[in-house]
Every structure is written in C-alpha cells, then in structure tokens.
Amino acid sequence: MKKSHLWLITLILFSFLSLSCGLAQPLIDRIKSNQALANLGASEPTPTRRRPTPRPTFTTTPTPTDTPTPTDTSTPTPTPTDTPTQTPTPLPPTVTNTPAPTDTPAPTNTSTRPPAPPKAAATATFTPAPPTAVPTPSWQFKVKERGDRNWQKTTYNAIVNYVFITDASGTPLGGFYVVGEHTSGRKYKSPSSEWKSFISSLSSGYRKIVNLKVELGPYDEGTWYIYIVDGGGTQLSDKVALSYSSDKNTWVWDFVWWSK
Secondary structure (H helix, E strand, C coil): HHHHHHHHHHHHHHHHHHHHHHHHHHHHHHHHHHHHHHHHHCCCCCCCCCCCCCCCCCCCCCCCCCCCCCCCCCCCCCCCCCCCCCCCCCCCCCCCCCCCCCCCCCCCHHHHHHHHCCCCCCCCCCCCCCCCCCCCCCCCEEEECCCHHHECCCCEEEEEEEEECCCCCCCCCCEEEEEEEEEECCCCCCCCCCCCCCEEECCCCCCCCCCEEEEEECCEEEEEEEEEEECCCCCCCCCCCEECCCCHHCCEEEHHHHHH
C-alpha cells in the first residue's frame, strides 16, 4: 500500500474520534441535569388531577325505510277499435256472348237392347279327401333280439332256425307256432313252442337259449317271412324277412327272440 494512502486513513480515523468525543460530552451533561430534576420532584407531593366528566353517548336511531308499494302488473285490457267497413267495389258488367246457331243433331236410335244372358254358375272343383291311414296293428309279440350271421355259419344242407318265445320277464311260453311264407309261394308251419327252454347247437360253437326249432327246408334262392300265430292261426307278431341262397358259402342258421 502507498504511504499517502496510510496518511489519509489515519487522518480520517482521527477526525472520527474527535467528533465522537465532542458529541458525547453534551449527552453526559443532559443526563446529569435530568437526574437532578428527578430528585427535586420526588420530594414534592404529586398534584391530584381532576377526572373529566364523561359525556353521554348518543345512539343514532335508524331512519325507518319505507316499504315499496308493489306495482300493479295486471295486463291492461285493450280498447276495442272500430273495424273499418269495406265498401265493395262494383264489378264491371259481364258481357254475354250469344252462341252461334248449331245444327240439329240427328235422332238417336232409342231401341232397347235385349238383356245379356245370365252367366253360368262356376262349377266347384272337387278335391278328394286324403286317403285314410291304415293303423299299424299293435302286435302281442315284438322282436327283442336277432342272431349274428357272422357267427352262425353252417354246412348243414337244410335251413334251420331257432326261436325263443317268452313273456316280458323272459319265461318261455308254450302253445305258439311259427308260420313261414316263401317268395315262391311255399308255406310252412312249425310245431308248438315248449314251456321250457333248451340250448341250440348247429355245427358251430355259437349257442342260444331257445324253446322252438323251425326247419324251413332246403336252401334255394328267395326270402322266407316268418311270424308267430296262436292255435287258431291269428298273427301275433310282425314278419321277419330271412333271405337265403343255394350257394354253400352263404349257408347260415338264424335266431329270433320274440317277447311280449
């Protein structure tokens, strides 16, 4: 730092200290004077000050507000006005044109035509009524089971069928017959069924419980229709169709179980 700067700073500090001392002395003298006055005042009695008389407080009375009178909002009745009378304007006179004379028409033939002949009445179309359905008879016996020809091969040279005729519980019923009708016109009637059952066996290991043996004759081309009848010849079951051939490779025996 330069020397001139140091001198300047020293001069400023000195001036500040001198001013502070000059101001502090009057302040000290004033404090002492105030203390002396306080001591003098403490020995004298404090004068009693008169309290001011309180003034009455006036409350302002609010001015009443007038209630507005409702304005009549009724709709004014319009004053009828006189309808001006319209004076009709006279029309101009109509000019009547005189028609030109016309020729007198020729006289019309007024002869009366004969009335048309009456139309013939339409002939109703007759629609035939549908044919009456023939009711299917409710047979007493129904087929419950038939054999499987795949297991009923045979080499026996005559047609043999085994039949089982039972009630609903499977008990054999005797006294019934099997009738056969061939497509060639031949007929056959079996012996009576038995009241007991036996086991069938015809050239194979396939066996069935039956109570009647039916022998229809030699193998030939055609179909046998077999069904059950009672002792009087009344049909009691639907017909079962059995087709056969004279070919030995097709020979089989059949099984039918009829049950009530």
